Amino acid sequence: MELKDIKEGEGKSFEGGAHVPHYKSFTDNIPISRMAPPAEVIIPLQQHVGASCDCLVEVGDKVEVGQKIGDSDAYISAPIHASVAGTVTAIEARPHSDGGEMDSVVIETDQEHSEFVPQETRDPDEMSVDELKEAIKEAGLAGMGGAAFPTYVNINTDQPVDTLILNGAECEPFLTCDHRLMVEKADELIAGAEILMRCIGAKKTYLGIETNKMDAIEVLATKLEDRDDFEIVPLAVKYPQGYKSYLIKTITGRDVPRGARSAALGCIVRNVGTTFAAYEAVVYGKPFIERIVTVSGPVVPEPGNYIVRLGTPAEHVLREVGVDPDELEGHKVIFGGPMTGLAQSDLRVPVVKNITGVLVLPPDMVREDVSYTDCVRCGLCVERCPNWLYPNQLSILAEHGIYEKLEDWDIWDCIECGICAYVCPADRPIVHFIKRAKPIVDEM
């Protein structure tokens, strides 16, 4: 089908999933802008899947913006950098958005010297593959769509991978940071994809974009008109279209068996934000010190897509968009999207590498009443589960502590997308039951 014939909302898709109201109109037309750095950043020593970083600075040290302040010898890890210039005031456990505490470097911001200025501009075409990989590794890139898997590990494959998939699905409601990036930074995104293609040896790049972002599709289609190594794949607007396995299946038709490595599948999926960051890392030597965050919600006075320094506390983000954090009684503040993101109870938690959004949901959107009833076997969760599981069974077994049966129902295949709990007419917190049971099953 020709791109111009695609209608909004239509496109290729996978079996399962559901339409969720997307609430993207708050921010999908608002250009990316910079948010002023906070008075103090809190930079956790681990912001990625893998090993935690060792701290490279001490209390009292002066740091430059972009200076590496944490690194690890472990293969699966990613260094961290000072997102502002200033003075290290503390290295201690601080509240983290996952609910616990994490060792963090606290830096008091020197507002005068916190702008990142590139030392040089490099031409990727004149760099070797190893130099490209090294630049990405040193920049501390990790999946920005949510997974936070170190990008270097992902692209450092032994054998060539023929296909690169750029994930521009952005299927979570409210979020528009990837959407705006594709509209405003199309050239840099394409250059970033070319860098990643060289790293993995890919011949072809597919851009998967949900068709509620027609302007992004148009901009990219115009720029890629004469390229046969790039193809835009319009995707149906359906949650969770952006999850890696379903994106691969939708775009390439390849099955994604459990445990399969990207290389074995012949394709690697990268979020568009990460791809843009790879471009900046290679061309400007810019470390991962800031990212685009969608700050949104019906009661946010100035919603938008803001470039936020990593380590910025939620409280600062909210004040900058006109929200008074003291007036949020009964609201929900979510880090990430509303389907999988976590509601925060402490607004001192910092934005980290994989935080796509900071959302404020008012009391009338918040499900405060957590009462639920027994499963009535309506079958909606089974029909909608993108991984074709039986969430009803998993939730009943977990609820009643019958943990030994959970593996028979493939509990490890659950990606925790939350569609089951979203559709459940009995209001059962199905995905919560499953998440809570996983560590117990793991111990058995």
Added chain:
Amino acid sequence: MRQPQLIATPPPHLKRRETVGGAMRDVIIALLPVSLISVYFFRGYALMMIAVCLATAVLTEWVFRRAMNKPLTLHDGSGILTGLLVALLFSPTTAPWTAAIATFLAIGVAKELMGGIGWNRFNPALFGRVVVILLAPVLPFLNQTIMPWGIDAVTSATPLALLGQGATMPGSWELFAAFPGGALAETSPLALLVGGAYLLWRGHINWRIPASILATVFVLTLVFGASPVQHILTGGIMLGALFMATDWVTSPINNRGKIVFGVAIGILIVLFRLILPPTEGVAFSILIMNAFVPMIENLTKRPSFSEPRDSSAAAG
């Protein structure tokens, strides 16, 4: 800084607005057309039957929940729905106490004693209906009828009985649109179809079950030389296919299972119709298959998306 009292419940933070109570209310709405037609034909008899069953349903659920010290669930509407379904399963001349006992068995035994909605193995309304049939030989008062107040319609033989006797049948259109005879729900397949279409549109029932039942009955009656249209339009097939076999709790939860379930019910219905005496074959067929639901689900379980497949080996 002072921390405001934020709500921090687990994700997902968005929720579809459908509830169990809303779905039950929709099923009750879907049963209104046929209920009204039965009231049109049978007047006070139909009204009394419905009133008795609804009152018994509410009272039974209330008493059982209180006795078992469980939270009251009347607001979810499932008890009221079961009461209405039981009423629609009876002929208007049935004695009210028979319908009341059937409702009591449906709610008290088939639902509440099994653990409440979600845990019952058998369709409560059909269970109540069938148990009074089975009890009738030993408890003759269950078979008593009340004398009609001069409404001709009530005394006429049911179309299903006519079909069994090989007597002259009313026209197909008449049978389809509205024809008095048999149980309340048998007065108008058209009204049931309208209700069923509403439930399909609202997404409360899955087309696979009614479609596979009706298709199976159609094909098998055709094969055995009977009239498919007349069979589908008589007796409880329409009510059974659209409202009973589609019951969430007592039908297979997966799509392939729903088709197996529907086809098996269709086969049983035709066996009952062509070989056994023409009484409540649909109810028995559905109840029998209710018992096989766990087995059907196991046999038709679809492997996880992540299960390695042959095609992936070829592609990899």
